[in-house]
Amino acid sequence: MADKLTFNLVSPEKEVYSGQVDQVIVPGTEGDFGVLPNHAPFMSTLLPGMLIIKNGSEERRIFVQGGFADVTPAGLTVLAELAIPAEELKGEVLAAQKSAANDQLQRAETPEDSLAARRAVDTLAAT
Incomplete structure (x- = not known):
């Protein structure tokens, strides 16, 4: 799946999300940023806000607070102090x-x- 992004969202309580996605929009301290497959590596701390996972026509929103995002050649990992799906x-x-x-x-x-x-x-x- 070269055109998909491997994404993991983890909070202290559990793994909130893990899978192959098209794009993730992250609320970073320097502003919201989108991560697509093959994104350049970097790290950012998080500001409280909605993390948005896009996969095809589906969109999932998760409120995150605290933590950091790590973009590597393997994908995106977000370690959040708090992660609550918007529907909750x-x-x-x-x-x-x-x-x-x-x-x-x-x-x-x-x-x-x-x-x-x-x-x-x-x-x-x-x-």
Whole structure:
């Protein structure tokens, strides 16, 4: 499958996703970036946001927070401190994540912490 990207998304609790995909859009600290098959190697830390997995006409969205992305010739691996599929972000789970993001925003001591917390608040508000 030379025209597919090997992608793995892992959180501390479990492997969230593993498979061959067409593209992954990752919320990196330097901005969102897309990874396609045969992408140049690099690493990035993550900002809170929606990671988007594209495979054919299917699109899967997963909220990620903390961690890093590693693009190698073998594919893309994302190690996230938190990874919640968008369809699970509702009710009590969504309310808890919104509350945690607002708390982080209030406690932010650096511009970087403030940016990450603000992004989490905005992403979750749009969910």
